[in-house]
Amino acid sequence: xxxxxxxxxxxxxxxxxxxxxxxxxxxxxxxxxxxxxxxxxxxxxxxxxxxxxxxxxxxxxxxxxxxxxxxxxxxxxxxxxxxxxxxxxxxxxxxxxxxxxxxxxxxxxxxxxxxxxxxxxxxxxxxxxxxxxxxxxxxxxxxxxxxxxxxxxxxxxxxxxxxxxxxxxxxxxxxxxxxxxxxxxxxxxxxxxxxxxxxxxxxxxxxxxxxxxxxxxxxxxxxxxxxxxxxxxxxxxxxxxxxxxxxxxxxxxxxxxxxxxxxxxxxxxxxxxxxxxxxxxxxxxxxxxxxxxxxxxxxxxxxxxxxxxxxxxxxxxxxxxxxxxxxxxxxxxxxxxxxxxxxxxxxxxxxxxxxxxxxxxxxxxxxxxxxxxxxxxxxxxxxxxxxxxxxxxxxxxxxxxxxxxxxxxxxxxxxxxxxxxxxxxxxxxxxxxxxxxxxxxxxxxxxxxxxxxxxxxxxxxxxxxxxxxxxxxxxxxxxxxxxxxxxxxxxxxxxxxxxxxxxxxxxxxxxxxxxxxxxxxxxxxxxxxxxxxxxxxxxxxxxxxxxxxxxxxxxxxxxxxxxxxxxxxxxxxxxxxxxxxxxxxxxxxxxxxxxxxxxxxxxxxxxxxxxx
Numbered sequence: 001x002x003x004x005x006x007x008x009x010x011x012x013x014x015x016x017x018x019x020x021x022x023x024x025x026x027x028x029x030x031x032x033x034x035x036x037x038x039x040x041x042x043x044x045x046x047x048x049x050x051x052x053x054x055x056x057x058x059x060x061x062x063x064x065x066x067x068x069x070x071x072x073x074x075x076x077x078x079x080x081x082x083x084x085x086x087x088x089x090x091x092x093x094x095x096x097x098x099x100x101x102x103x104x105x106x107x108x109x110x111x112x113x114x115x116x117x118x119x120x121x122x123x124x125x126x127x128x129x130x131x132x133x134x135x136x137x138x139x140x141x142x143x144x145x146x147x148x149x150x151x152x153x154x155x156x157x158x159x160x161x162x163x164x165x166x167x168x169x170x171x172x173x174x175x176x177x178x179x180x181x182x183x184x185x186x187x188x189x190x191x192x193x194x195x196x197x198x199x200x201x202x203x204x205x206x207x208x209x210x211x212x213x214x215x216x217x218x219x220x221x222x223x224x225x226x227x228x229x230x231x232x233x234x235x236x237x238x239x240x241x242x243x244x245x246x247x248x249x250x251x252x253x254x255x256x257x258x259x260x261x262x263x264x265x266x267x268x269x270x271x272x273x274x275x276x277x278x279x280x281x282x283x284x285x286x287x288x289x290x291x292x293x294x295x296x297x298x299x300x301x302x303x304x305x306x307x308x309x310x311x312x313x314x315x316x317x318x319x320x321x322x323x324x325x326x327x328x329x330x331x332x333x334x335x336x337x338x339x340x341x342x343x344x345x346x347x348x349x350x351x352x353x354x355x356x357x358x359x360x361x362x363x364x365x366x367x368x369x370x371x372x373x374x375x376x377x378x379x380x381x382x383x384x385x386x387x388x389x390x391x392x393x394x395x396x397x398x399x400x401x402x403x404x405x406x407x408x409x410x411x412x413x414x415x416x417x418x419x420x421x422x423x424x425x426x427x428x429x430x431x432x433x434x435x436x437x438x439x440x441x442x443x444x445x446x447x448x449x450x451x452x453x454x455x456x457x458x459x460x461x462x463x464x465x466x467x468x469x470x471x472x473x474x475x476x477x478x479x480x481x482x483x484x485x486x487x488x489x490x491x492x493x494x495x496x497x498x499x500x501x502x503x504x505x506x507x508x509x510x511x512x513x514x515x516x517x518x519x520x521x522x523x524x525x526x527x528x529x530x531x532x533x534x535x536x537x538x539x540x541x542x543x544x545x546x547x548x549x550x551x552x553x554x555x556x557x558x559x560x561x562x563x564x565x566x567x568x569x570x571x572x573x574x575x576x577x578x579x580x581x582x583x584x585x586x587x588x589x590x591x592x593x594x595x596x597x598x599x600x601x602x603x604x605x606x607x608x609x610x611x612x
Contacts, residue, residue, distance in 0.1 A: 147384045169444040
C-alpha cells in the first residue's frame with residue numbers, strides 16, 4: 001500500500017487492509033513458553049549490561065536487535081546440539097514476542113537505577129531497603145507498560161509513526177528468518193565482538209595469564225603541577241566505550257570531545273586557580289565539584305527548551321488521545337482489530353493499580369504526601385504521551401527533560417525536600433521511558449503482523465524477570481554511596497539528578513561563586529545551542545549538541561576520548577566500505593558492548609564477594 005493510497009483510505013479501511021494482508025497472529029505461534037523464557041533470560045542478562053553502561057556513561061543500550069540476533073543464534077545452536085528436544089525453529093512472531101519480553105526486562109526496569117535511585121543514594125548516603133526497591137522498580141515498569149496501551153493504537157495504527165528502532169528490529173527479524181547465510185554472518189560478527197570485549201576486560205581487570213594496563217598516557221607533562229592523568233586526560237583501555245561511540249554517531253561524538261576539551265583543558269584549570277576545585281585532592285570527584293553544575297545546567301536548559309519547542313506535538317498528543325479512548329456506538333461497524341488489540345479496560349485498571357503502588361510507596365517510605373504522589377502519576381501519563389510521540393518521530397526519548405520537568409514542578413510544590421523531588425521525578429521519567437521503549441516493540445509487531453494483545457502480555461511478564469535481576473545486582477555492584485562518582489562508576493546521570501535536587505533544595509548561596517557562574521553560563525549555552533539549530537537547520541551538523549557538550553562536563557575525559565575514537569573509526573569504515581559497515585558495524589559493536597559489560601559485572605560481583 002503506497003503512502004498516497006493510505007491517505008485516501010479511512011481508518012477502518014486501513015485497519016481492515018492490515019488485518020487481511022499483514023496480520024499473522026492466528027497463523028503461527030507467538031506467545032509461547034519458549035519465547036517468553038528466552039526473552040526473560042536474555043532481557044535479564046541485558047539488564048545487567050544496561051546497569052553497567054548506565055553507571056559508566058549515564059546512557060542505556062537498545063535490547064531489541066541484540067536479543068533478536070542472540071535468540072536466533074542460541075536456538076539454532078540448541079537445535080543442532082539437542083535435535084530430539086529442540087525439533088522446530090522459533091517462528092518470526094515468537095522471536096518478536098521474545099524481544100518484547102527482553103526489552104521489558106532489559107530496559108524498563110533498570111533506567112531508574114542509574115538515575116533517581118543512584119541519586120537518592122548519593123544524597124542520603126543510604127540504600128533504599130531491598131523490599132521497597134523491588135516493589136518500586138516493578139510498579140514503575142508496570143506503569144509504563146500500561147500507559148503504552150492507548151498510545152499504541154493512536155500512534156502506530158492511526159498515525160503510522162515510524163519508530164525507527166522498531167522498524168529496524170522488524171527488518172532484522174525478517175533478515176534472520178529469510179536469509180540464513182546473512183544471519184549467520186551477523187551472528188558471527190556479534191560473537192567475535194563479544195569475545196573481544198570479554199578478553200579485554202579479563203586481561204585488564206583480572207590480569208591472568210598476563211595483564212594489560214587500565215589506562216595509557218596520551219600527553220607528557222601536566223597542568224598546575226599535576227599530571228594529565230590527575231585531570232583524567234588519558235586513554236582508558238575499555239573497548240565498550242569505543243564501541244558505544246561507533247554506534248552513537250559522529251555529531252554526538254565530536255560534540256562530546258568539544259565539551260570535554262573545553263572543560264578539562266581550559267575551564268577546570270581556571271576553576272582550580274579560583275579555588276572552586278581543590279587542587280590538593282585533584283581527580284574526577286574534585287573536578288566534578290565544579291563542572292557538574294555547568295554540565296547539569298546545560299543539559300537541563302537545553303532539554304527543557306527543546307521540549308517547549310515541541311508545543312505543536314504536545315497539543316497534538318493531548319487532542320488525539322481522547323479520540324483513541326472513545327467507545328464506539330452500538331450501531332458502529334465492527335473493527336476486526338478490536339478482537340486482538342489490548343482493551344482500554346486493561347489500561348484503566350493497570351494504570352490505577354500500578355499508580356496506587358507508586359503513590360503508596362511515596363507516602364509510606366519517602367514521606368511524600370498522597371496528593372503529590374497523585375500529581376506525579378498524572379504528570380507521568382501526560383509526559384509519556386510526549387515521550388512516545390518524540391520516540392515515534394525521531395527515535396529519541398527525552399527522558400532527561402521528563403525528569404527535570406517533574407523536579408522543577410516539585411521544587412515549587414515541595415521546596416527543600418530533595419527526596420520528594422527525586423522520587424516523584426523517578427515516577428515520571430521511569431514510566432515515560434518504559435512506555436516509549438515498549439511502543440517501539442509494538443511497532444515491530446505491527447509491521448510483522450503480530451497479535452498486539454499477546455505481545456503486551458509478553459511485555460508485562462518481562463517486568464518480573466528484569467526486576468528479579470536488576471535489584472540484587474544493583475546492591476552487589478554499588479554496595480555504598482562511596483562507590484558512585486568514582487572512576488569505576490562515574491554515574492553521570494545520577495550526578496545530574498542529585499545536583500538539580502540540591503540546587504532546588506538549598507538555593508544558590510551554598511555554591512562557590514565560580515560554580516554559580518558555571519551554572520549561569522551553562523543555562524545560557526544550553527538555550528543558545530538549540531535556538532541556533534532551529535535558526536540554521538541546514539547547518540545543524542556543524543552545531544554542537546548541547547546535551548552532548550553538557551554530558552562531557554560530568555564524565556571523565558578518558559570516557560569521552562574513547563567514544564570519539566570509536567565514532568571516528570565508524571566514520572572511516574562507513575566511508576571506505578559502506579556496504580560492510582551497514583551489515584556488521586552494529587553487530588560487532590553490540591557484541592563488544594555486551595561482552596565487556598557482562599564480564600565487567602561478573603568481575604565487579606566477584607571482587608565484591610571476594611571470589612576473585
